[in-house]
Amino acid sequence: MFDIFRQYPRRTLIVMLAVAAIASIYLAITVRFTMEQNDGHIGALLDDTWIHVRFAEHLSEGQGLAYNEGELTSGATSLLWVLTLAIPFTIFDPGIFSQVDIAIAMSAVGYVLTALAITAFGWWATRRAWIGFAAGLITALTGRYIWMGLTGMEITTFTTLCILSIWSHMQDIRDRRSLGWRTGILLALTTLARPEAYLLTALVGLDAVIFVPLRDETTRQARNQRILGSWRGIIAYSLLAGSYPLANLLIDGYPLPNTFRAKSQLGNETPDLPRAFFWMANVDHGAFFIVLAGIGTLYILWLTWRRKGTSITWALWPSVFILGVLFLGAERYVVNHSRYIAPSIPFNALAAVVGVWAISRLRWTSLMWLRQYLLPIGLVGILAVVTFARGEKNVHQVANDVKQLRRMHVQAGYWFDATTQPDEAIALNDVGAMVHISDRRVIDLEGLVYPEVIEATNDTADYTCEHDLQLARVMLKDPPRFIGVFPWFYPCLTEWPGALQPETIFTIRGPTVLAGGELVIYYPVWENWPMLGSLPPEITLSGARFADSIELAAYNFQVVENGLEVTLWWQAHGQPDEDYHVFVHLVDQRGHLVTLPDTSGALQTLQHDSQPQERGYHYFPTSWWRDGDIIRDTHIIQWDDLSIFTQPGYQINVGLYRFPSGERLVVRDGPLPDQDHVTIPLALNIRRWG
Template sequence: MGKKLVTAQVSKQQVVTILLISLFVFYTVAAVLISIVVPLGGSPDEPAHFMFVQYVAQNGRLPVMQPRYTDNATVEAFQAPAYYVLAALVTRPFMEGDIVLFRNPAFTFGTQSPMFLPLEEQRFPWHGVYCAWHLARFFSITLGWITLGATYCSARLVFKNHWLALAATAYIAMNPQFIYLNSMVTNDVLAATAGSLLTLAAFNLLDNSSLKNVVLIALTIGLAALTKPSTLTILPGIGWAFFIAWRKTPSTRARWVSLGLIMGIPLACSGWWFLRNQQLYGDFLGLAAAKQALSSNYYAAPLTLGQLLDILPQMARQTFQTYWGYFGWIAFPLSDIAYFVILFLNLLALIGLLWRSKFLRRNVQALVLGTMWLGMMFGFLYYNLETNSSGWQGRFLFPGLSVTAIGFIAGWSTWLRRREVLIGSLVMSLGLLLSVYAMLGVVMPAYLPPSPVPMEAVSNTGDTKFAGDLVLVGYELQSERVKPGDNVQLTLYWSVQKLTETPYLFRVDGYTVHGDSIVRQTESNLARRFPSIVWPANQVLADRYTLRVSETYSQVVCSLGLQVIEGYEEPHSIFFNDSGGNPIGERLELGPLIISGNSQLRGGTDINAQFGTDEILLTGYDINPAIIKAGTPLTVTLAWRAQQQPTANYQVFVHLFDDKGQLVAQHDGSPKMGLYPTSAWSARENIIDLHVIQIPETVAGTLHPCVGLYALETLERLPVTWNNSTDCPDQSVPLAAFTVKQ
């Protein structure tokens, strides 16, 4: 029996080991793919981080931060040097030549566009400095292995369970932003690694307060200090762990030795760096020069508490999004649904932690974790008292990745007690879905060039030519009939007849005949993500839009229009041409978009008059007011119902006759003041149609309204099935008479 139990335990551990290896393999493959696909410079400040690496590799010394931005070899020169020195050692043999980056002329912050576009010399096989850049990216990926390994070991010490440790590791390994960031050149990668090693060292010290573990934690503090100041924000938890271990040390001599080691080793490792900063910049962190050179990233004066509270919701939103997945230079987000699910799961974990707070207060490891997390959050908020929205980035919280992951799993352990295998399986499965979606649904479409479309697949072909060599070869609208608030997909098919140096932007909107905005102006993602200056000649590219229909308007027809904007610095619209090459206009009408709906007449009088061959019914009406003063407007509201979709655009007439049968006033026009012509009506749709008629000042007595439909081209009225009446001319329906007073 005992032998079977041991065999089962070994088997479970083997399963966890296989899954853990699979986790590392998945992370590595995903990160390598991203590092290859995303152009160099594809994350915030990556060019400046690599220039720091390049400077160290080529000069054998650290750069000095200059107060003026343009005087710097790299604007990251004030940063702690550990990451850059290590990356320089890896890349130095390949650091030949100068860097040339191609900035995307269509890039602006807040748009879904890459900041840099790939150059031919940056393509595989890589050579010289570009090979060095990719090697530095691969170095970042290997640091991610250490982060994941340290997290697994920390979670094993906390939970004493392989499955929960696996779940904590998966929480990080399948975080899309972690994968993306670890495929770039940035010191935030080593900051995450140092933070995870500090967390592991703290738990090792709690488990065994030997001098060996004191030395290890002291060395890790030194590494953290030389990596990034934000890593030191978890030191309160480290200090708490050391204090607990220090009190358990039985020997007074060992206590003093460990105290000397925990203070002396970090100072010996990193003290020179702080003294250098003091000598060069006048402060230990070197932030004085950074604030001068990067003044646009800082407030003129630190925020007050009230100001911080005002921006806190916006700060929390952007920080959360960039913690989980906001790629490029904060350009390509996950979907709102993805953010919501992630937030929901984390809130449930937090509630679970609070539910167990009474137990956790007696748990030393939980107190250390909580102190680390609070220190990290207070450090982040303090940093953002001086830094504007450029500091609202989740990567600045990555030193606490292990802390957050362990806390998440501990919270879920409250809800799923003794369900360790289920927790591990759920985190792995959901993490896999999230990371695959982020890779294939966001990152790859954002950076891979679009595939050419075969001409036979293009709908509504027309070859509309614009000034220059730009041609709209066709378009496709997902549906011509939508409802208020819907999203509708539009695809434009573009081509350039030869390589162009002109960058274009494309904007689509939709207006009614009265100028009401139905589809707000929507800009092309293709033109910013893959600008026209890099389009191949004579190939068709698909430009896809998601158009948002206004919720305000119902039962209207809008005209979708296209504008082509030339240039980015001084943008202006360009004309489209006729077949002879003559300019026609700046807004190309693509076609109608029908916003349908159903309207009901409240009150009024029921009626049942059929027009045409069972096409249109008049089902009711209302006349307001019933007694009216001469010289004032009368409103006649008609309730129509389309039995089937009308085949033509009919005009509505409302004529007013006196007792002698003389026409005294009228209103003729398309339904709903021209906003919703009858050809746009759908079968079984109910339409409310208002007609305002000015009553002449000379009229008095009883007036008899009559309603009908006619074709504008021929003025021929539609036949109507209705009770015979002498009150109205042929092919019209009488409504209730009303009185006009002088």
């Protein structure tokens, strides 16, 4: 892999130092500006950084893969990054903000290493130093990538390992091996850095087993020998990369981490192609860059087919990677400055420079100095200037994102620390800084570190009542003291009448990489929760079971200022098939609906029909009920003369019916089965209002 650098040691030193210097200077300028804008502080750009830091701290303390203390979970997307952070945490035992600083420093080193890796690989793959230098230069000047370098995340490490893995694989091909031990180890480390590397492993395997033998016209016997000779690489990869899926399987019963299960939208979303595919490159570099990268990719594929000892992986990987990420979640090309597809940046930079090389090799002029020197220098210069100009705003973005995270998540973490007791739980949809600073047990409403949420919401769509109600059930079983969310994430639950009482709000202004500009901390009012955990005391039990798995478990009457308040407690013994209306009728001794003239003389029936918990446009349809739910459902039969409700012999009929047909559900089990209602004596159960 390093043969060409041994031949030209002085040139290698100059090229590498130049790229490292450019990357380091750009990095230093960005850090200095960020600190100036944040009172001398540097900090995490993403809340996810705090998640990795907390996992690493617990690992360094011997707790294993735990986020909530003492609770193992497979919530770490990047096991390699957590293990890497745990090493200095174990040695130096830093405070929580120093832990974040260490993570940022290490990802910044990864940014420089990526620029150096693509420089060296580009030089080695093309045997031209200027191509490697240009690829490293463009990578270092890409504003989005320097943002990635200051996140404190695994992005730059993963990208560097991708480059090294492909480089090692191409060396294997030149050495007539399918998979050497070095490539196996590098691919395994890349897979442990991010699970998207399974795609890279598959691409390397297809290249080694199918494409290369087909291109080289290798006999079946020779191909089998090469595969059998790869046993060291296969074992190395299996042992290293297979360890984490096995651990996940033992911890949570699934081979992939919770983050994949919680965030993957495979089969549920369709990316906006081709716009999404080219979106990031167009924003970072412009249309001219995309054209050159396309030319370079085609040129690499053409060279690969014509020459032995080369590979299709370095040409196809950025496209395969971007498409894979987009189909796993169509919105990921914009989330967090496109961090999920940022690892394609250096490969696209190299492809664009190879495109310049391809154009320079065309014999469109006899002037060699123009074609082979002036043109490449000019085109690369244009790419570098445009890339820097387009990415300069990211320097300001880094400072802004640090400031916003400190104002919202960090301050909220201090608030939880001051307001809650150490043994109390909190429920959040961003579980990084707030949890690590407060050191409170968390119910993660996104499921990243709390797999019970994934199980509960697996078959529901985000931003729907079905989704929010499943979260309500989870929190009912494990009640938090406070719930801190971005309200638009959970529109149904946050607007449920009386269920959540706003306690405090943390706001930020302007464009943000966070999930929203307003984080609201709510106090849950459990008596107004959509469903209850148990029946309250001082009520009358019923036990009448209707068809479709619905039981009238209990009831209570109370004369209030404007009539009779009838409170019903329904219990679901399964998920009802339909949405039913509830009727509550006041009847006389003969079972006839009581009808009286009102003040205007018009006859009015004393009844109340509605969907369960109906309040204006809000209600709780029976089709949303789940097995075990206890639903508190209040109805008011309005009448000004309250004495009517104390008449002897008056009763209340309660039941359910299909709307609009009026067909009633039959009582299957109760005092009088096979009736279409439950009759409750009124005088024996009434309570006075006030």
